[in-house]
Amino acid sequence: MRAGSDLFRLRDPARAAGLSRVLRRLAPERPVKIVHVCGTHEAAIAEHGLRSLLPDGVDVYEGPGCPVCVTSTADINLAVALALEKGAILCTFGDMLRVPGTELTLEEARAHGADVRVVLSAADAVRIARENPRREVVFFAVGFETTAPGTAAVLLDGPPDNFSVLCSHKLIPPALEALLRENTEVDGFLAPGHVSTIIGADAYRELAGKFHVPVVVGGFEPLDVLFAIALILRQLGEGRAEVENAYPRAVRPEGNVRAKRIMAEAFRVVDAVWRGIGTIPASGLELGEGFTRYNAREKFELEARTGDEEPPGCRCPEIIMAKAVPTDCPLFGTACTPLSPVGPCMVGVEGACSIWYRYGERPVL
Numbered sequence: 001m002r003a004g005s006d007l008f009r010l011r012d013p014a015r016a017a018g019l020s021r022v023l024r025r026l027a028p029e030r031p032v033k034i035v036h037v038c039g040t041h042e043a044a045i046a047e048h049g050l051r052s053l054l055p056d057g058v059d060v061y062e063g064p065g066c067p068v069c070v071t072s073t074a075d076i077n078l079a080v081a082l083a084l085e086k087g088a089i090l091c092t093f094g095d096m097l098r099v100p101g102t103e104l105t106l107e108e109a110r111a112h113g114a115d116v117r118v119v120l121s122a123a124d125a126v127r128i129a130r131e132n133p134r135r136e137v138v139f140f141a142v143g144f145e146t147t148a149p150g151t152a153a154v155l156l157d158g159p160p161d162n163f164s165v166l167c168s169h170k171l172i173p174p175a176l177e178a179l180l181r182e183n184t185e186v187d188g189f190l191a192p193g194h195v196s197t198i199i200g201a202d203a204y205r206e207l208a209g210k211f212h213v214p215v216v217v218g219g220f221e222p223l224d225v226l227f228a229i230a231l232i233l234r235q236l237g238e239g240r241a242e243v244e245n246a247y248p249r250a251v252r253p254e255g256n257v258r259a260k261r262i263m264a265e266a267f268r269v270v271d272a273v274w275r276g277i278g279t280i281p282a283s284g285l286e287l288g289e290g291f292t293r294y295n296a297r298e299k300f301e302l303e304a305r306t307g308d309e310e311p312p313g314c315r316c317p318e319i320i321m322a323k324a325v326p327t328d329c330p331l332f333g334t335a336c337t338p339l340s341p342v343g344p345c346m347v348g349v350e351g352a353c354s355i356w357y358r359y360g361e362r363p364v365l
């Protein structure tokens with residue numbers, strides 16, 4: 001009962017209208033670009049029509065916050081080859097099946113006879129490996145710091161020898177830094193609540209100081225988002241660039257210490273290719289030295305085949321770099337829809353194009 005009433009409180013239209021007035025008072029007299037890096041934030045903003053409550057001149061963009069969208073073509077190609085050429089059971093999250101590779105998606109590979117299975121976690125893939133001791137089972141691990149601890153946990157738990165991981169986990173703070181280097185219009189970050197639950201609010205302090213940019217960790221209810229934006233605007237008005245935590249009911253300054261420890265045990269940090277961005281130094285995770293026998297890249301010795309990251313006409317790279325919004329793309333809603341996606345931002349449920357298509361023009365809260 002209490003949880004329900006709390007939820008209602010965080011969606012209360014009267015409070016939202018009050019916060020909207022606060023936002024108008026706090027907004028500087030110049031355009032402001034705020035970037036979040038989380039599909040759940042974009043879904044909350046789009047579903048509840050929160051952009052209609054923002055002052056004129058204050059824009060919120062989704063940056064590289066969709067893990068499916070930023071998974072490189074080379075890794076998709078590798079996953080397809082593992083399933084088609086090596087005959088492995090390829091397990092991954094459902095969103096990954098329709099992300100374009102150079103020639104095939106995983107869904108198309110399945111139509112060609114590959115054994116591609118949707119799982120909800122790395123632990124599901126381990127279960128499949130135990131049930132199929134004569135088959136090689138590869139878990140295609142994608143996602144940010146939110147999903148990486150789950151992969152680390154199964155590695156530390158001693159999975160069977162026929163299990164391996166194609167590791168494509170990525171780290172959010174280096175992506176924020178890459179975005180700031182490439183896009184000088186960014187005035188502030190609405191930091192992702194889920195990722196911050198793991199890495200902690202303190203993980204952004206270096207970035208905020210180095211680039212003099214406000215970073216506010218926000219939750220996912222409508223008033224969470226509006227409150228976090230208000231804190232960013234207040235910092236801008238006061239000339240501050242600090243880390244503030246507007247989601248203290250879930251995020252601690254130090255994050256989840258145990259999750260961070262098992263990630264450090266299982267993985268090493270490597271340079272990683274982000275689709276739409278390119279290589280970002282120290283932004284990815286690869287299996288650590290003690291786990292090489294579970295590393296699918298080494299176990300199967302497949303060459304990574306690179307290819308065009310985006311189909312012709314697709315503006316995902318600009319959307320991922322917070323330089324465009326989905327409706328800037330002429331293919332949005334015409335040639336490109338969730339039923340026949342052209343680019344990765346229309347595939348994943350956390351992709352900006354998919355979210356904008358799903359919610360369209362919604363009434364204000």
Ligand code: SF4
Nearest residue numbers: 314315329336343353
């Ligand atoms: S609408 Fe489709 S083609 Fe256009 S940017 Fe989005 S995913 Fe790419």
